[in-house]
Amino acid sequence: MWRRVVSLPPLLSSSNSRRLNQVQVAYGFNASQVFSTQAEEGVSGARRKPFVTFVLGGPGSGKGTQCTRIVNTFGFTHLNVGDLLRKEIYSDSENGSMILDTIKEGKIVSSEVTVKLIKNSIEANENSRILVDGFPRSEENRIAYERVVGVEPDIVLFFDCPKEEMVKRVLNRNEGRIDDNIDTVKERLTMFSELNLPVIKHYSKKGKLHKIDGTGTEDEIFERVLPIFAALR
Numbered sequence: 619m620w621r622r623v624v625s626l627p628p629l630l631s632s633s634n635s636r637r638l639n640q641v642q643v644a645y646g647f648n649a650s651q652v653f654s655t656q657a658e659e660g661v662s663g664a665r666r667k668p669f670v671t672f673v674l675g676g677p678g679s680g681k682g683t684q685c686t687r688i689v690n691t692f693g694f695t696h697l698n699v700g701d702l703l704r705k706e707i708y709s710d711s712e713n714g715s716m717i718l719d720t721i722k723e724g725k726i727v728s729s730e731v732t733v734k735l736i737k738n739s740i741e742a743n744e745n746s747r748i749l750v751d752g753f754p755r756s757e758e759n760r761i762a763y764e765r766v767v768g769v770e771p772d773i774v775l776f777f778d779c780p781k782e783e784m785v786k787r788v789l790n791r792n793e794g795r796i797d798d799n800i801d802t803v804k805e806r807l808t809m810f811s812e813l814n815l816p817v818i819k820h821y822s823k824k825g826k827l828h829k830i831d832g833t834g835t836e837d838e839i840f841e842r843v844l845p846i847f848a849a850l851r
Contacts, residue, residue: 669747669772671772671773672775673774674774675777676807676814678788680779681752684777684839687843694745694748696751697749697750698751732762750771755813755814760817771821780833784803785804
């Protein structure tokens with residue numbers, strides 16, 4: 619285990635703020651986190667027929683907390699796209715260098731690259747129960763996943779929460795993120811809605827979408843999640 623420190627260009631200038639917000643919306647992390655998080659070792663192994671669940675929800679919807687509870691209760695492996703990108707960066711691979719350069723420029727890593735990281739992680743994991751957190755963020759992501767992986771997810775969770783509640787939650791997190799102010803939070807939520815609505819509509823028509831009321835306490839929300847996975851207990 620080791621830490622790599624990279625000097626960043628001034629990404630947070632006004633001219634780059636919208637691009638950085640797009641990066642944050644796409645991957646669910648502040649770009650500066652890429653350069654301060656320790657790498658984690660992966661788990662390799664073989665297993666068949668994974669049960670894949672996509673988990674969607676805007677910033678402050680509570681999906682991260684509920685993912686943790688799903689993992690603890692039903693034995694899923696939690697894959698977060700931001701974590702996968704950071705891990706690839708720390709690997710010092712050619713792909714990792716490309717991802718690093720892309721994020722430093724405030725750009726979005728291509729759907730194909732992101733999907734391949736997800737696919738490799740699913741295939742290398744011994745667990746057959748997989749949560750893919752914060753993906754797909756757009757129709758382009760969804761189409762790329764189904765093209766590269768060759769299958770659709772088994773189910774899709776969408777944590778639906780009023781915009782005002784999500785803004786309040788994000789502002790109350792007190793995580794020291796410079797992007798956690800009311801204007802940028804609202805912008806991120808607007809972008810999330812614009813990008814995700816087609817994805818949500820698609821999986822709803824497919825009968826795969828489970829829309830979960832994201833209001834209330836953590837326990838109350840989890841009570842709405844439990845029946846979806848009851849057959850897996």
